[in-house]
Amino acid sequence: MKKLFVLTLFALVLFSCGNQKKSKKETAVQSAPVVKVLSVDDLLMQAADLADKEIVVKGTVMHVCTHSGKRCFIMGSNEEMTIRIEAGDKIGSFSQELMGSDIEITGVLREVKTDAQAHNPGEHMDEHKSEHKEDKATEKAHKVIADSNEKAKTIYFIEGIKSEKL
Numbered sequence: 001m002k003k004l005f006v007l008t009l010f011a012l013v014l015f016s017c018g019n020q021k022k023s024k025k026e027t028a029v030q031s032a033p034v035v036k037v038l039s040v041d042d043l044l045m046q047a048a049d050l051a052d053k054e055i056v057v058k059g060t061v062m063h064v065c066t067h068s069g070k071r072c073f074i075m076g077s078n079e080e081m082t083i084r085i086e087a088g089d090k091i092g093s094f095s096q097e098l099m100g101s102d103i104e105i106t107g108v109l110r111e112v113k114t115d116a117q118a119h120n121p122g123e124h125m126d127e128h129k130s131e132h133k134e135d136k137a138t139e140k141a142h143k144v145i146a147d148s149n150e151k152a153k154t155i156y157f158i159e160g161i162k163s164e165k166l
Helices: 002-031 040-050 121-128 136-151
Strands: 037-039 054-064 071-075 082-086 102-113 154-165
Touching (some): 037 040, 040 082, 040 102, 040 154
Parallel strands (some): 082 154
Antiparallel strands (some): 054 071, 054 102, 071 082, 102 154
């Protein structure tokens, strides 16, 4: 009876140790970051929220720069849904052989505003307000600039980190 008890106790200890190892492995797998691959269409719809963040996007190469190969354009569901990819140092350049191929790009989504916002003299007026008096013409000019800023277009591109042909 004692032998059966010791043997059962030994089996329980072995079984419980084996269970702990599995749960540690499962925990490690669960804590690994899950990267969602976006389509070009989804990326463009969420671009404002994803600016300056690392993303992964999948699309079809529709153009590769012929001179340097430093940039390419990938498209989503149609030719109007495109985004520019800058190769960067880690990728180097894109091959012309990629034309028409599906690729997956890992990179940082960057945002560029049009010139209307970059050249708004009214943005820095608070610093010099005491030096300058606004008349009707200046006020009207600032309104025109503010209106053009509202219509300014934001363009997005990806600074590539890694490229993989699918």
